[in-house]
Amino acid sequence: MDAPAKALPGLETARPDGAPRRRSGRRLAEIALPAAGVVIGMALILGPFGATVIRSVLYWDANGPALSLQNFAGLFADPRFYQAAGNTILCGIGATLVSCVLGLSLAWVVSRTDMPGRRWFEIFNLVPFFLSPYVGAISWVYLAAPHSGILSKLLADVFGLPPDIIPIYGIGGATFVLSLFYTPYVYLFVIAPMRQMDPALEDAARVHGAGFWTTLRLVTIPLLLPALLSAALIVLVTSAGLFDVPLALASPRGIRTMPTEIFQLVQYPSDLGRAASFGVVVMTVTVLFTVLQRRYIDRRRFETVTGKGYRPRTIALRPGGRAAALALEIVYIGCGVVLPVIALLMVSFSSIWTGTLSYATLTLRNFEYVSFNYSLTQQAILNSLFLAVVGATLAVAMSVLQAYYVNRGAARRRALIDAVLSLPLGIPGIILGLGFLILAIRTPLYSTLAIILIAYIARFFPFATRTVSAMLLAINPELEQSARASGATWLQTMRYVLMPLLMPAIVAAWLMLFVIFIRELGATILLYAQGTETISVALVVLSERSSGYVAALAVIQLLLLLMAFSLFRATRASLIQA
Amino acid sequence: MAFVRIKDLRKRFGDLVAVDGVSFEVEEGHTLALLGPSGCGKTTILRCLAGLETGDAGTIEISGSAVFDHAAGVNLMPEQRGLGIVFQSYAVWPHMTVAENVGFPLKVRRIAKAEIAARTGRILDMVGLAAAKDKPATALSGGQQQRVALARALVHEPRLVLFDEPMSNLDAQLRARMRMELAVLQEQLGFTAIYVTHDQAEAFSLAETVAVMNHGRIESIGDPRSVFARPQTPFVAEFLGLNINRGRVVNCMPRDDADGFYVEVALSADFRMWGVLRGEKAPSPGTSVLACTRKEHIAVAKRAGAAPRPDVAGPPDAQMFDGVTRAASFLGLEEEYLIAIDGVELGAIQPPRGLHAGEPITVTVRTEDCIVFVGDSPGAKG
Numbered sequence: 001m002d003a004p005a006k007a008l009p010g011l012e013t014a015r016p017d018g019a020p021r022r023r024s025g026r027r028l029a030e031i032a033l034p035a036a037g038v039v040i041g042m043a044l045i046l047g048p049f050g051a052t053v054i055r056s057v058l059y060w061d062a063n064g065p066a067l068s069l070q071n072f073a074g075l076f077a078d079p080r081f082y083q084a085a086g087n088t089i090l091c092g093i094g095a096t097l098v099s100c101v102l103g104l105s106l107a108w109v110v111s112r113t114d115m116p117g118r119r120w121f122e123i124f125n126l127v128p129f130f131l132s133p134y135v136g137a138i139s140w141v142y143l144a145a146p147h148s149g150i151l152s153k154l155l156a157d158v159f160g161l162p163p164d165i166i167p168i169y170g171i172g173g174a175t176f177v178l179s180l181f182y183t184p185y186v187y188l189f190v191i192a193p194m195r196q197m198d199p200a201l202e203d204a205a206r207v208h209g210a211g212f213w214t215t216l217r218l219v220t221i222p223l224l225l226p227a228l229l230s231a232a233l234i235v236l237v238t239s240a241g242l243f244d245v246p247l248a249l250a251s252p253r254g255i256r257t258m259p260t261e262i263f264q265l266v267q268y269p270s271d272l273g274r275a276a277s278f279g280v281v282v283m284t285v286t287v288l289f290t291v292l293q294r295r296y297i298d299r300r301r302f303e304t305v306t307g308k309g310y311r312p313r314t315i316a317l318r319p320g321g322r323a324a325a326l327a328l329e330i331v332y333i334g335c336g337v338v339l340p341v342i343a344l345l346m347v348s349f350s351s352i353w354t355g356t357l358s359y360a361t362l363t364l365r366n367f368e369y370v371s372f373n374y375s376l377t378q379q380a381i382l383n384s385l386f387l388a389v390v391g392a393t394l395a396v397a398m399s400v401l402q403a404y405y406v407n408r409g410a411a412r413r414r415a416l417i418d419a420v421l422s423l424p425l426g427i428p429g430i431i432l433g434l435g436f437l438i439l440a441i442r443t444p445l446y447s448t449l450a451i452i453l454i455a456y457i458a459r460f461f462p463f464a465t466r467t468v469s470a471m472l473l474a475i476n477p478e479l480e481q482s483a484r485a486s487g488a489t490w491l492q493t494m495r496y497v498l499m500p501l502l503m504p505a506i507v508a509a510w511l512m513l514f515v516i517f518i519r520e521l522g523a524t525i526l527l528y529a530q531g532t533e534t535i536s537v538a539l540v541v542l543s544e545r546s547s548g549y550v551a552a553l554a555v556i557q558l559l560l561l562l563m564a565f566s567l568f569r570a571t572r573a574s575l576i577q578a
Numbered sequence: 579m580a581f582v583r584i585k586d587l588r589k590r591f592g593d594l595v596a597v598d599g600v601s602f603e604v605e606e607g608h609t610l611a612l613l614g615p616s617g618c619g620k621t622t623i624l625r626c627l628a629g630l631e632t633g634d635a636g637t638i639e640i641s642g643s644a645v646f647d648h649a650a651g652v653n654l655m656p657e658q659r660g661l662g663i664v665f666q667s668y669a670v671w672p673h674m675t676v677a678e679n680v681g682f683p684l685k686v687r688r689i690a691k692a693e694i695a696a697r698t699g700r701i702l703d704m705v706g707l708a709a710a711k712d713k714p715a716t717a718l719s720g721g722q723q724q725r726v727a728l729a730r731a732l733v734h735e736p737r738l739v740l741f742d743e744p745m746s747n748l749d750a751q752l753r754a755r756m757r758m759e760l761a762v763l764q765e766q767l768g769f770t771a772i773y774v775t776h777d778q779a780e781a782f783s784l785a786e787t788v789a790v791m792n793h794g795r796i797e798s799i800g801d802p803r804s805v806f807a808r809p810q811t812p813f814v815a816e817f818l819g820l821n822i823n824r825g826r827v828v829n830c831m832p833r834d835d836a837d838g839f840y841v842e843v844a845l846s847a848d849f850r851m852w853g854v855l856r857g858e859k860a861p862s863p864g865t866s867v868l869a870c871t872r873k874e875h876i877a878v879a880k881r882a883g884a885a886p887r888p889d890v891a892g893p894p895d896a897q898m899f900d901g902v903t904r905a906a907s908f909l910g911l912e913e914e915y916l917i918a919i920d921g922v923e924l925g926a927i928q929p930p931r932g933l934h935a936g937e938p939i940t941v942t943v944r945t946e947d948c949i950v951f952v953g954d955s956p957g958a959k960g
Contacts (some may be wrong), residue, residue: 027655478669481630484656485663485740486683486730492657496682500673 030490034409037401041421041465044458048435049283049423055438056276071277080256081278087250088258091175092240098179099235100228103186105328111194113315115325121333123569128336129184130565132519134244134536135554137177138543139340141248142347142551144168148355150343174249174257178242180336182235189231190224197223212315233293234426237286241428243522247540258282259430259522266526272438279431286426294419344558348551366552377553379531380538384518384557387453387534392513395457396506399464404498406465407472408480425462429522432459437526447529455523460516464509471505504571511568518560581606581770582627582738587636589622596622597633598794604787606737609764609771611781614791615817620774622794624740627772628663629656640738657686662731662739662769666746668723670715670730676702677711679726683734701729704763721752728760732767741773745780757783778818782806790814809949812956815870820949821924822956827865830855831892840893841950843869849920852893853948866954875947876926878903878915881938899941903933917941 059068075081109115110122128136143151146164155161167173201223205215221228243259251260258278265275317325347353351363370377406418424432436455445451479501483493499506521536528537535557542550580603589597597619604610612620625631626646627638632653638646645654662683671679677698684694702708705725710718715726724744731739745753757780764771775781781788782802789799790813798810809815816822828850829842838856845851853869855861884900901919913930916923919941926941933939 476667476669478665478667479671481628481656482663482665482669482727482730483671483682483686484630485628485659485661486686487657487660487734488682488686489655489657492686496686497671501671 034401034405037398038405038417038421040398041402041461042417044454044461045420045423047439048432048455048458051438052276052279052283052431052435055272056280059273071273072280075274075277075281080261084256084258084261087171087255088240088246090171091178091246091257092236094171094175095178095182095239096232096236098175099182099186099239100232102179102183102332103231104190104224104228106183106332107187107191107194109325109328111191113317113321113325115317115322115329117326117329121329124333124337125187125329126184127333127565128181129188130515130561130568131181131337131340132244132521132536132554132557132561133177133181133242134248134519134521134539135344135557136181136336136340137174137245137248138539138550138554139343140168140173140177142343142353142547143339144173148353150346150355151339153355169249169253170255171250174245177245177249178239180332181245182239183332183336185235185238186228186231189227189234193224193227230293233289237289237426238428241282241286241426241431241522243428243430243525244536247521248543259428262430262434263525266434266437272441275434276438279434282431283427286428286431287423290419290423290426341558344551344554347547348555350548353547353551363548366546366548367555370549370553370556374549376533376541377535377538377549380533380535380553381556383449383532384535385560387449387456387520388514388517391453391456391517392510394453395461395513396464396468396510398457399461399468399509400499400502400506402461402465403468403472407469408477421465422462424459427459429455429459429520429524430526433523433526436523440527447527447532449532452524452527452532452534455527456517456520459520459523460513463516464513467509467512468502468505471502475501507571508568511564511571515561515564515568518557518564580604581608581641582610582772583637583639584623584627585637585639587623587626587633587638589619589626589631589633595794597626599636600791600794600796601636602787602789602796602799604770604772606770607764607768608787609773609785610787610789611773611775611785612789612791613775613778613781613817615776618791619794620791621742624663624742624772624774627738628661628740629654629659660734660736660738662734662736664724664727664731664739664741664744666743668720668727668744668747670718670723670726672714672716674715675712676707676715676718676726679715680729680733682730687734697733698729701733704732704766705729705759721748721756724748724756728763732763732769735767736769738770738772741771741775743775744773746775746777753777753780760784778806790817792817809870812868812870812951812953815868815949815951816956818872820870820872821876823869823871823922823924824954825851825867825869827861827863827867830860830863832860840945841867842893843867843950845869845922846920849899849922851899851943851948852897852945853950854946855950855952857952861952865952868951868953868956870949870951871924871943871947873914873925873927875943876917876924876928877942878917878926878928878931878933878939879942880931880933881940893945896942896944899943901939901941903935903937903939905935906933 056071057067057069058065059070106121106125110118110125115121141149143149144166145168146152149166149168152163152166155165156163168176197220202215202219205219210218241259243263246255246257246260247263250257262275262278265271265278346357348366349362349364350357351361351365372378402421406414406421433455436451436458440446440451475498480493480497483497484490488496519536520534521540524534524537525540528534533541535553539550539553539557542553582604584603585601587597587600588595600619600623602610612623614620622631626633629645633646633648635648636646637644637648640659644650644652645659646652671682674682677695680702681694681698684697699708699711702711705728707722707725707729710722715723718726724747727744745756748756761784773781773784785802787799788802788805789796790805791797792813798805798814805814806818809818809820812822823845825843825845827841828844831840833840833854838854839860840852841855841861842850842852851869855867861867878901881900899919901917903915903917904923905916907914908930909927911929912927913933915926915928915933917926917939918924
């Protein structure tokens with residue numbers, strides 16, 4: 001591909017003939033490749049968006065399809081829509097509030113105090129970010145289900161409390177589990193500005209007479225507010241759209257939420273028009289939030305952080321404060337990681353699950369069955385690995401081209417392109433899945449792994465683009481320019497200079513997408529067919545049969561995710577807020 | 579024949595005209611320095627030469643062939659121009675060793691490994707970095723990274739090397755040494771150089787030709803001595819650090835033995851100074867002018883008595899004024915004074931005289947050392 005750089009004319013050698021022709025060929029790669037990444041990305045977003053919008057205004061009556069607002073009229077006349085919307089808003093707001101308080105406290109405790117073990121907690125606090133919310137939700141069922149839950153039994157046996165004391169099913173339980181998984185988002189958003197904040201800003205407040213709490217209230221938190229608000233908006237939109245948790249914790253009690261309601265609308269007898277109109281409502285709200293975030297919040301973010309590497313003063317806690325900080329960390333890591341993992345292991349090693357681990361029922365049969373004897377789970381593991389590896393690779397390749405286009409290409413319409421390419425960040429997976437379902441339903445792509453792959457890439461490539469973009473922004477363009485001036489073609493410059501420099505971001509983005517794809521459920525649940533099940537789909541299918549199989553498969557998924565997490569730590573690439 | 583020839587180069591960024599019709603030529607083996615304040619367009623010209631920026635009009639010829647010709651649609655890519663470039667940021671690749679950095683131009687030219695190693699070793703020897711060959715480039719100090727960038731720009735023996743403020747991040751001593759070494763390297767390798775800087779000492783010491791730029795245009799171009807000794811425009815005078823004082827023409831008489839006129843300029847009610855105005859046209863009394871004097875040419879001494887008033891009309895050889903020091907700062911071999919003559923402030927740089935602020939002094943200025951321009955603001959365009 002990379003032709004040797006023939007140096008010019010007259011400088012080292014005589015001028016070769018026909019230089020302009022070769023030039024146009026070279027320029028083609030430089031211009032066409034990044035543009036192709038952008039065009040494909042746009043198509044991946046606008047395709048399902050357009051399909052959903054068009055389908056929402058098509059209504060079939062006796063004469064065939066016609067343009068009509070009938071779907072919306074039906075949706076808005078249906079009390080279930082309002083129940084679902086209300087419950088979803090409740091879940092979203094609840095999860096956002098809890099995550100913000102938790103995320104901010106954990107970030108502060110880890111970055112600004114002398115709490116013992118804070119180096120370790122700094123890492124542990126990120127683990128829930130890598131786990132599957134669906135598995136988290138079913139583990140919490142094992143822990144807290146009325147009568148059979150491990151904790152429920154423990155509380156009943158030891159303290160004599162009623163066996164249904166923990167309300168894990170319902171909006172409260174869903175909000176609780178969502179909060180556990182979205183806390184790391186807030187944590188990641190606020191910990192960077194917390195670290196980079198000029199300590200003089202706080203010192204000045206102290207010297208001029210403000211106490212510790214007054215400084216926190218009047219200086220520290222206001223400075224963090226833009227980052228916190230950004231995180232809050234993202235958590236609000238994404239947690240409300242997540243299908244996994246309501247499926248496990250709200251549906252069993254017949255409580256409707258937006259994602260589970262859309263799932264129901266697609267099931268037989270399906271009403272795709274109604275589902276599409278619901279989707280349009282959700283997309284409109286999400287896009288409004290995204291615009292709001294870009295307009296008013298992102299803009300203020302750079303005012304607080306100077307970008308210099310400050311070393312903020314760590315605060316020496318009093319013994320009481322230390323104990324409180326440590327307790328907070330232990331409760332969070334306990335609820336988010338340790339307890340669910342223990343529950344999964346206990347269930348997965350038991351032949352019959354009755355709520356307690358007993359020696360008599362210990363077995364490896366569950367693992368044996370899902371790994372070797374059951375074609376559904378075997379296929380699901382292979383499918384998930386294929387989707388994760390191929391999907392992450394394709395999405396990262398595309399994201400590098402897009403990041404290059406947005407940061408290095410011609411300046412025209414860059415902001416608009418960037419905005420469109422970031423759209424999927426807030427769109428729930430199930431909505432994008434619905435869009436691809438509508439697009440593919442009468443094509444050969446329907447019920448193939450390919451359509452799931454495409455949906456994964458479309459839904460999640462912006463995470464990779466943001467990660468790579470952030471790194472590209474920090475690379476001085478003169479590094480590439482001096483390669484070009486040294487005689488390297490564009491492709492050689494990419495290969496020898498830019499790619500190696502971007503490698504940390506590329507690896508980080510790849511691992512992040514690998515993790516996301518291994519656990520994805522919202523989009524997959526609408527697009528899978530027999531033979532294209534993934535691990536998450538198999539978990540849902542199996543949950544109606546045996547908790548032992550579910551737990552064993554969940555442990556296998558967990559191992560894959562933890563492997564990616566430790567690789568992620570090993571590359572030492574910083575997580576970019578996405 | 580000129581080796582580099584730029585004709586009527588223009589480049590704008592949105593509403594900003596960065597390069598406004600610039601033309602110049604550089605002889606083979608010579609150095610041209612583009613000198614000017616930041617934002618004057620000098621770096622844009624360099625980037626157009628390298629192919630990193632595309633001009634909006636004009637032509638650039640290197641070694642007799644067009645690398646850029648807007649009208650003919652010719653625009654060679656940077657890698658096709660076969661140049662070397664040293665950036666202000668050095669742009670040393672942090673993921674490569676010193677030898678990998680320096681060998682890069684050879685590697686992309688598909689040169690055999692053994693030859694790359696040999697040539698890289700040779701050039702690293704020349705810049706004094708042979709010992710650091712296998713170190714990661716980021717382990718080096720700023721000055722050493724600068725040498726890596728230099729070696730990389732020279733290793734493929736380009737006949738034109740571009741320098742974009744290469745020494746502005748070095749301390750003064752290192753800068754002086756690098757200037758000398760660069761001159762030696764150029765002597766040995768014989769490349770043509772175009773050198774962008776805002777440091778006049780650097781420009782004057784390195785270049786055969788200096789072009790002073792302002793607002794995207796060349797204000798003055800010529801050999802360093804003439805550019806320095808005889809500023810062509812008020813802007814150049816100000817940029818070179820001369821005193822600029824506004825005044826009005828009182829008297830004017832043609833010079834007998836040279837072109838231009840002697841003019842007497844009223845700088846304040848009681849302070850008139852003679853200077854030289856070049857040009858064909860005599861200014862009428864009352865014309866706004868700028869009187870420019872080099873600080874080193876303002877001689878000061880403790881006042882012994884009142885300055886003699888010339889009793890003949892016409893320009894004296896040397897003029898004497900009564901003044902007072904406002905501030906003094908000791909610079910080592912020299913001392914800089916801020917002085918006032920009838921309320922008009924001037925800077926003076928003289929061997930230390932031990933004067934203090936507020937001391938009465940006698941100021942001597944040779945008439946030939948005061949350059950007068952018609953106009954009322956040095957930064958004005960055109």
